[in-house]
Each structure stands twice: as structure tokens, then as C-alpha cells.
Amino acid sequence: MTLSTAPRLVIVAALALLALSGCAAPAATTDSPAPAAAAPEAESLTIADPWIKSAEMGMSAAFATLKNESDTDITVVSAESSAATTIELHETVEDDSGAMVMQQIEGGFIVPANGTYELAPGANHLMLRGLTAPLVAGVDSTFTLTLSDGSTVDFTAPAKDYSGANESYEETAQ
Amino acid sequence: MSGDQQASAGRRLSRRHLLLGGAAAGIGAAGAVGINLATRARPTMVAEPLISKQTVPFYGVHQAGIETVPQSNATMIALDLFPGTDASALRRLMKILTSDAARLSQGGPALADSEPELSIVPARLTVTFGFGVGLVAAAGGTVPSWLRPLPAFEVDRLDPAWGDGDLLLQIAADDALTVAHATRMLLKDIRSFASVRWVQTGFRRSPGSVKPGTTMRNLFGQVDGTVNFVPGTPDFERLVWGAADNPGWMLGGTGFVLRRIAMDLDKWDQLDRAGREASVGRTLSNGAPLTGVQETDAPDFAAKTTSGFPVIPEFSHLRRARSENPDERILRRGYNYDDAPTGTSVSNSGLLFASFQADVDAQFVPIQRRIDALDLLNVWVTPIGSAVFAIPPGCAAGGYIGDTLF
Numbered sequence: 122m123t124l125s126t127a128p129r130l131v132i133v134a135a136l137a138l139l140a141l142s143g144c145a146a147p148a149a150t151t152d153s154p155a156p157a158a159a160a161p162e163a164e165s166l167t168i169a170d171p172w173i174k175s176a177e178m179g180m181s182a183a184f185a186t187l188k189n190e191s192d193t194d195i196t197v198v199s200a201e202s203s204a205a206t207t208i209e210l211h212e213t214v215e216d217d218s219g220a221m222v223m224q225q226i227e228g229g230f231i232v233p234a235n236g237t238y239e240l241a242p243g244a245n246h247l248m249l250r251g252l253t254a255p256l257v258a259g260v261d262s263t264f265t266l267t268l269s270d271g272s273t274v275d276f277t278a279p280a281k282d283y284s285g286a287n288e289s290y291e292e293t294a295q
Numbered sequence: 296m297s298g299d300q301q302a303s304a305g306r307r308l309s310r311r312h313l314l315l316g317g318a319a320a321g322i323g324a325a326g327a328v329g330i331n332l333a334t335r336a337r338p339t340m341v342a343e344p345l346i347s348k349q350t351v352p353f354y355g356v357h358q359a360g361i362e363t364v365p366q367s368n369a370t371m372i373a374l375d376l377f378p379g380t381d382a383s384a385l386r387r388l389m390k391i392l393t394s395d396a397a398r399l400s401q402g403g404p405a406l407a408d409s410e411p412e413l414s415i416v417p418a419r420l421t422v423t424f425g426f427g428v429g430l431v432a433a434a435g436g437t438v439p440s441w442l443r444p445l446p447a448f449e450v451d452r453l454d455p456a457w458g459d460g461d462l463l464l465q466i467a468a469d470d471a472l473t474v475a476h477a478t479r480m481l482l483k484d485i486r487s488f489a490s491v492r493w494v495q496t497g498f499r500r501s502p503g504s505v506k507p508g509t510t511m512r513n514l515f516g517q518v519d520g521t522v523n524f525v526p527g528t529p530d531f532e533r534l535v536w537g538a539a540d541n542p543g544w545m546l547g548g549t550g551f552v553l554r555r556i557a558m559d560l561d562k563w564d565q566l567d568r569a570g571r572e573a574s575v576g577r578t579l580s581n582g583a584p585l586t587g588v589q590e591t592d593a594p595d596f597a598a599k600t601t602s603g604f605p606v607i608p609e610f611s612h613l614r615r616a617r618s619e620n621p622d623e624r625i626l627r628r629g630y631n632y633d634d635a636p637t638g639t640s641v642s643n644s645g646l647l648f649a650s651f652q653a654d655v656d657a658q659f660v661p662i663q664r665r666i667d668a669l670d671l672l673n674v675w676v677t678p679i680g681s682a683v684f685a686i687p688p689g690c691a692a693g694g695y696i697g698d699t700l701f
Binding site: 170172175184242257258259260279281282283285 | 384386387388390391394406407409483484486487488
């Protein structure tokens with residue numbers, strides 16, 4: 122008798138899980154065991170296809186796809202690199218006149234749970250100010266992203282010649 | 296489509312029935328296994344992936360695009376390095392080029408691809424890099440003894456516009472748009488290191504238009520490239536990848552010769568069919584030697600006509616290109632070109648004669664000397680471009696083409 126009831130219990134449990142994931146997935150994650158919540162955010166954030174627009178001096182921008190493999194949002198609060206004295210987290214928004222302008226983003230880059238956050242020319246990006254050396258094509262630079270829980274993610278990005286990404290840097294260089 | 300699905304569902308059902316039935320009838324394990332194997336063999340009928348989705352591995356001991364069955368479209372590009380481009384700059388360049396070539400070859404976008412939608416059709420894209428003597432010297436590497444312009448031949452009418460160069464890219468795929476996009480993305484990577492010296496585009500039959508393995512035809516209508524090395528054979532290993540006298544950084548590499556050969560189609564028009572077949576020593580219908588029936592039949596150079604002349608003329612291309620020395624052979628991987636005519640001509644066509652050989656001086660040059668001395672085909676063909684490159688070995692994932700040199 123016990124043998125025959127066991128499979129039915131499994132099925133009931135599976136149905137319950139389906140119901141949870143179907144209409145209340147976030148609630149399910151709050152019930153998940155403690156270890157996942159305690160893991161540093163950095164362990165769940167991966168950086169794909171990073172690159173920097175090559176530049177002789179002054180300013181440039183870095184791009185990548187940030188991927189969050191956890192069930193909670195991850196926020197990138199700051200970035201550092203050997204390539205530049207200052208790095209700002211920028212978003213590109215439409216101003217009152219309809220022009221697209223760059224500005225520092227409020228509250229950092231929020232990478233959604235189990236989602237991606239695109240840093241791309243003409244969109245959100247890492248703004249490099251005060252290049253420490255010419256960023257010639259093919260040269261690698263290392264970056265460190267700091268997340269809201271204080272954990273960090275390192276990555277290396279090559280410089281590429283790119284004639285797009287002509288954001289109006291001057292306007293926001295205040 | 297739905298027919299395939301029904302067929303495979305039917306197979307699954309019948310297989311299960313057979314196995315269950317076999318077990319129930321007590322046929323035993325051996326019988327069940329036999330049925331299992333028999334049914335498993337049938338899915339080989341499933342169609343190959345679309346040509347557009349097929350990929351050639353990028354990383355490996357050898358570069359792709361040499362053993363690869365020739366794709367339908369190829370673009371050959373030679374570049375001149377800007378002065379002062381040293382080993383460090385070359386390392387940066389080749390890392391970027393390797394990364395983007397690898398990504399594109401697998402159907403992904405190049406890094407910072409401006410038109411990523413054009414990268415989703417790899418169509419067997421390969422990118423093969425070659426180094427000219429100028430690049431090897433700039434890198435401070437040992438120059439292979441044969442890496443230099445070919446000796447001058449009587450038949451040559453070389454135009455420098457189609458010759459030499461420091462860096463070669465052979466970009467080939469079964470789709471012209473794929474080749475164009477890869478070409479553009481890679482040239483963008485190169486633009487701060489080198490300038491374009493020449494670009495030569497070539498084509499063969501479209502994929503699917505002829506049976507796989509069919510020897511290509513050139514614009515004279517001739518079957519062109521019958522005798523060729525087969526990848527994986529001792530001949531291929533020795534005469535393409537063999538490198539006894541090549542410098543260490545060339546291990547796994549080979550030598551590349553590109554000859555741009557103008558074919559005078561307008562003059563060829565004046566030649567009758569018998570004359571055309573005599574000039575090359577093969578039939579036009581299927582490329583068989585004039586002494587044979589099938590394309591792959593060995594030519595009988597001793598066979599005589601009733602009037603006592605060789606059936607395969609002494610002056611024919613087949614006779615002249617064939618050496619008694621088995622080491623004097625090359626891998627041919629050529630393409631047709633058909634450019635816009637000028638003036639009163641109605642054709643500007645020819646062959647991108649591309650060959651791979653471990654030692655250009657020992658393998659290519661003797662053949663060309665024989666053709667130069669006597670070959671009736673010279674009446675209609677003229678070499679107008681010539682370039683020699685060293686093809687470095689392939690690389691492992693994480694490495695880059697040329698990492699044995701820089």
C-alpha cells in the first residue's frame with residue numbers, strides 16, 4: 122500500500138509547484154532555503170561580450186550584457202577600471218527637446234532576476250572619464266563592478282574601433 | 296514536415312511494440328537488441344540541417360578553409376600594414392580578428408556587430424588568415440624560405456594591383472551576403488592597423504545545385520580540379536601540412552599561392568570543341584582524360600592516335616601540369632571570377648587559382664615552370680596577379696591565429 126501512495130504524493134507536490142510558479146513565482150523564492158539568499162550577488166552575475174570603444178584620450182564608453190542568474194534583482198552601484206580615473210553609470214534618455222542625452226543613472230543598473238541588462242551604444246553604458254592611456258584597438262582593460270551587497274565582479278574588455286556610439290559627451294560633462 | 300513527424304511517431308510506436316512484443320514472446324535480449332538497432336538506424340533519413348545553419352569549427356590544429364569542402368563564395372583580401380605595426384600591435388590585431396572570425400563562423404554576431412541580424416546565417420563560413428613576408432618580418436619571426444614573390448614567368452603579365460600584401464584573409468561561405476557581412480566586420484577590425492591592398496571575389500556553383508563532391512567547372516566550361524588531395528590522407532598530411540623545413544611557428548600551417556588568371560573567353564569562342572579538348576587533354580562533357588571514359592580515369596600519356604600522335608597532346612595542360620615527381624603536387628581550391636568588362640570586350644573573367652602546399656618552391660614553382668615552358672592553354676589564359684602567403688596553424692579556444700609567431 123505504501124508503494125502505491127508514494128507516486129501520488131509526488132504528483133500532488135509537482136502540481137503544487139506548478140501552481141506556485143504559474144501565478145506567484147516571486148512568493149515561491151521567498152520561501153526558498155536560506156543559503157540562496159546569503160550567497161553574494163556577484164556569484165549570480167555574469168558579464169558577456171564586454172568591449173570598449175577605442176579612444177586616444179579623454180573619454181570613452183564600455184558595453185556588455187549583464188546576466189542575472191538568480192531569482193532576485195541585482196543592482197550594480199559603481200564601477201572601477203584601470204583604463205580611466207572615473208567611471209560613471211550612464212543611461213540615455215530623451216530630454217525636453219526630444220534629443221537623446223546621457224546622464225548618470227539614479228540607483229544604478231538594476232539587472233532583473235533571471236534576466237539581462239544590456240549596455241549598448243546609444244543606450245545604457247559605462248562612461249569612462251580621464252583615460253589613463255590611449256585605448257587602442259585590441260588593448261584589454263580590466264573592470265570591477267560593485268554590487269549593492271558589496272560583492273564585486275571583475276571582467277576584461279578589449280577595445281574596438283567603433284564609429285557609432287557618438288553620444289554627446291560634452292553636454293553632460295558638468 | 297508533418298509527414299516527418301508522423302513517420303517518426305510511427306517509428307517510436309512500432310519500436311516499442313516490437314520490443315514489448317519480443318519480451319512477451321520470450322524471444323530474449325538478443326532479439327530485442329537486434330530490433331532496437333534496426334529501428335535506430337532509420338533516423339539517418341532525417342534531413343541535414345539547412346545549408347544556412349551549417350557551421351565549420353573555427354578552432355583546431357589547422358585553420359579552417361583549407362580542408363573544408365570549398366564553399367560557393369569566397370573573398371580574398373590582402374592588406375598592407377601601416378608603418379610601425381610591430382609584434383605587439385599584430386598581437387592585438389590578431390586577437391580581435393580571431394575572436395570575431397570565430398564568433399561569425401558559428402553564426403553569432405561579431406563583437407560590437409553593427410548588423411547582428413546578418414550574422415545568423417553562418418552557411419559554413421570560414422576565415423583563413425595568411426601572413427606575407429612583410430608581416431612575418433615586422434613580427435620578428437623566421438621567414439620561410441619560400442615566402443617571397445614567385446619567380447618571374449614568361450607568361451606573366453602581372454598587375455601590381457593584384458599582387459602581394461602583408462596580411463591575407465580568405466573569407467568563404469555558401470552565401471554571398473554572409474561573406475559580405477564577415478568581410479565588412481573584419482575589415483573594420485583591421486582599419487587602424489592596415490589598409491586594403493586588393494580584394495578578389497570568386498564563386499563556384501551554389502550549394503545544392505550539383506551533387507556534393509562534384510569537381511567545379513571554370514568559365515571555359517572545363518572540369519577544373521579533378522586531381523586533388525583528400526583531407527586525412529598521407530598525401531594531404533605530407534604535402535599540405537608537412538613542414539619539415541618550415542620554421543617552428545608554421546607547424547600545423549601551410550603555404551598559400553593565389554594567382555589571378557585572366558581567361559580570354561572572347562578568344563576561346565573562336566576555338567572549336569575538339570581544339571578546346573585538345574588544349575587541356577580532357578573532354579568537356581565530364582572531364583575524362585582523352586584516353587579515358589570517367590573523370591577520375593588515369594590519363595594514358597603513351598596512347599597514340601591512328602596517325603601516331605599522342606591522344607593526350609604533349610602541349611596539353613593535363614600533360615604539362617603533371618609531374619613525374621609525386622612531391623610536385625598542390626591542393627587546388629580555386630574560384631571563378633567574372634567582373635565587369637570594359638571597352639569592346641564582353642567578358643572580364645578568369646580564375647582565382649588558389650593553392651595550398653607546404654613548400655611553395657618545391658611544389659608550386661616546378662609545376663608553373665613546366666606550364667610556362669609549354670602549355671597550349673597559355674594562348675587563352677594569362678596570369679595577371681600573384682601573391683604568396685604563409686598560413687599559420689590554427690589555434691585553441693582562448694588563443695589566437697598567429698600566437699605561435701608573435
